[in-house]
Amino acid sequence: MAESTVLIVDDESAIRDMVTVALEVAGYRCLQAENARDAHALIIDEKPDLVLLDWMMPETSGLELLRRLRRDELTAKLPVIMLTAKAEEDNMIQGLNSGADDYMSKPFSPRELIARIKSALRRQKAVNQEEPIQLDGLLFDPISHHVSIHDKALSMGPTEFRLLSFFLSHQDRVYSRDQILDHVWGGNVYMDERTVDVHIRRLRKALSIDGHERFIQTVRGAGYRFSQKLVAD
Amino acid sequence: MAESTVLIVDDESAIRDMVTVALEVAGYRCLQAENARDAHALIIDEKPDLVLLDWMMPETSGLELLRRLRRDELTAKLPVIMLTAKAEEDNMIQGLNSGADDYMSKPFSPRELIARIKSALRRQKAVNQEEPIQLDGLLFDPISHHVSIHDKALSMGPTEFRLLSFFLSHQDRVYSRDQILDHVWGGNVYMDERTVDVHIRRLRKALSIDGHERFIQTVRGAGYRFSQKLVAD
DNA sequence: CGACAGCGTGACAATTATATGACATTAGTG
DNA sequence: CACTAATGTCATATAATTGTCACGCTGTCG
Structure with a gap:
C-alpha cells in the first residue's frame, strides 16, 4: 500500500514540526506550508492526499483557502482537517459548513490526530468506490x-x-x-x-x-x- | 421524520435545564437524569437516540457509565457526547478512547451543541437491530x-x-x-x-x-x- | 532470410499478508 | 477478594503475492 502524503499548513513552525514527526512515525509522507499561498501551490503541485489546515494564519486565512479549494473541481474532494485553537471553537461550525471534513482543537494528541487522518482518508476512498x-x-x-x-x-x-x-x-x-x-x-x-x-x-x-x-x-x-x-x- | 430523543445526564440542574431548552427549541425531545444510575435506567427504559453525558458526577462518573454502555451490545452503538469542564480537557482523550462519539467543553454554545448532535445522529443513522x-x-x-x-x-x-x-x-x-x-x-x-x-x-x-x-x-x-x-x- | 526488438511464459526467491497459539493483563462475577 | 472469562499484543508459522529473470516465440525490416 502506497503511503499517503499529508500537507501541514500552519504559520507556527513548532506545530508543523511536531505534527510532521508524529505523522512520519506513523508512516505518512509530510509536506509543510506556512501560509495559504504556499499551501495552494503545493496542493496543485504535489497533490497531497490530505491537508491539515490551521484556522488562523496571517494574510489569507485557513477558512479562505478551504473555500477556494472547494470551488475548484480538482481539489473539491480533497480531505481537509481544520486545526483550531480552543478559543476559536465557535468557528468550527463555520469551518465544517465550508467543507472541512473534520477539525481538531489544539492541543491534540498525536494518536487522536492519526486516527482522524486515517478515518478521513478512508472516507475519501469510499467516495471513490464505484458501482458494480x-x-x-x-x-x-x-x-x-x-x-x-x-x-x-x-x-x-x-x-x-x-x-x-x-x-x-x-x-x-x-x-x-x-x-x-x-x-x-x-x-x-x-x-x-x-x-x-x-x-x-x-x-x-x-x-x-x-x-x-x-x-x-x-x-x-x-x-x-x-x-x-x-x-x- | 420522527423527532429524536436526547438524554441529558448532568448533576447540575442548571445545565440540564439550559440544554433542555436549547434542544427543545431545535425540535428534540429531552430526558433528564442527574446521576449515572438513573441515566442507565432511562437508557434501558426509554431508549433515547443520543446521550449527553457529563464527565464529573457524584458516585459513578460519566466515564464509567460510558464504559458500561459500550460493553453492553444493546447500547454499544448508542451515540454519546461527553460534556466536560475546561479544566478536564486532558481527560477528553480518555473519553474518546472509551467510546464517546464526540465531546464538548463547558461552556458551549447551543449552536455548536445542536450541530454536534445532528452530526452524531447522522452518523448513527445505521442499524438498530432487533429481529433475529x-x-x-x-x-x-x-x-x-x-x-x-x-x-x-x-x-x-x-x-x-x-x-x-x-x-x-x-x-x-x-x-x-x-x-x-x-x-x-x-x-x-x-x-x-x-x-x-x-x-x-x-x-x-x-x-x-x-x-x-x-x-x-x-x-x-x-x-x-x-x-x-x-x-x- | 537473418537479425533484432517487442512480447509471452513459466519459474523462483524475496517480500508481505494472514493464521495461529501462547501469554500477561484486565474486566466481570459472585 | 478470589476466581473465571475475555481481551489485546506478541512471536512464530504458514501462505499468497510480487518483481525479476531467463528463455522462447513472433512479427518487422533491411
Whole structure:
C-alpha cells in the first residue's frame, strides 16, 4: 500500500514540526506550508492526499483557502482537517459548513490526530468506490471484491484486481506500460516496465475461460488496451 | 421524520435545564437524569437516540457509565457526547478512547451543541437491530444473545458477538481492519489493527462445525468479508 | 532470410499478508 | 477478594503475492 502524503499548513513552525514527526512515525509522507499561498501551490503541485489546515494564519486565512479549494473541481474532494485553537471553537461550525471534513482543537494528541487522518482518508476512498460493473458476462464488484464471469467466481491477486479496475474505467484506449505503472501502482515507482507484462499475463489468465482469453489486447510498440469487443488488429 | 430523543445526564440542574431548552427549541425531545444510575435506567427504559453525558458526577462518573454502555451490545452503538469542564480537557482523550462519539467543553454554545448532535445522529443513522437473523443454518438472536447453528448453541465472547452482529448486517462486502475496528469496537479507538485478525479467528472458530469453517472470507490486501455463499475467491 | 526488438511464459526467491497459539493483563462475577 | 472469562499484543508459522529473470516465440525490416 502506497503511503499517503499529508500537507501541514500552519504559520507556527513548532506545530508543523511536531505534527510532521508524529505523522512520519506513523508512516505518512509530510509536506509543510506556512501560509495559504504556499499551501495552494503545493496542493496543485504535489497533490497531497490530505491537508491539515490551521484556522488562523496571517494574510489569507485557513477558512479562505478551504473555500477556494472547494470551488475548484480538482481539489473539491480533497480531505481537509481544520486545526483550531480552543478559543476559536465557535468557528468550527463555520469551518465544517465550508467543507472541512473534520477539525481538531489544539492541543491534540498525536494518536487522536492519526486516527482522524486515517478515518478521513478512508472516507475519501469510499467516495471513490464505484458501482458494480458488468459487461459481456464479466461482473466486477468493487464493494465485495468479487469478480466473476458468467457467475463463475474468478480468483486473482490484489494487483490484478487493481489492474482490472483500472482497465474497466479506461476501456478502449491504449496505455503504455509507464502509464499503467503510474495508475495501478500509484505514483512514482521505480520499477521495471516489464513487470506490467507479467501482471497483464496474470490478469489474462485469471479472466480466461477454459483457456480462451479475451478483453486485453496487446498493441505492439505502444502498450495494452482493454476492450469488450474482440478486435482483430 | 420522527423527532429524536436526547438524554441529558448532568448533576447540575442548571445545565440540564439550559440544554433542555436549547434542544427543545431545535425540535428534540429531552430526558433528564442527574446521576449515572438513573441515566442507565432511562437508557434501558426509554431508549433515547443520543446521550449527553457529563464527565464529573457524584458516585459513578460519566466515564464509567460510558464504559458500561459500550460493553453492553444493546447500547454499544448508542451515540454519546461527553460534556466536560475546561479544566478536564486532558481527560477528553480518555473519553474518546472509551467510546464517546464526540465531546464538548463547558461552556458551549447551543449552536455548536445542536450541530454536534445532528452530526452524531447522522452518523448513527445505521442499524438498530432487533429481529433475529437466520441464514443457512445459523440463527442469531440479538435480544436473547443466542447464537446457534442447526440448533446447536454456540459460545463466544462479547466481542465476537458484536463482530458477528456487524457482519450479519453488512454481508457481502469487504471491510478493512480499520473499518471493522471502527464499527465493532466503537468510534474513536486506537488499537492495533491485528487485533481484528485474532477476533476473526476466534469468531471463525466459534462458528465452525467439526473443524469446517465458513462464512468469513479473507480478502488479501483488503480485509474480511462475511458471506453466506461459499465463494472460491 | 537473418537479425533484432517487442512480447509471452513459466519459474523462483524475496517480500508481505494472514493464521495461529501462547501469554500477561484486565474486566466481570459472585 | 478470589476466581473465571475475555481481551489485546506478541512471536512464530504458514501462505499468497510480487518483481525479476531467463528463455522462447513472433512479427518487422533491411
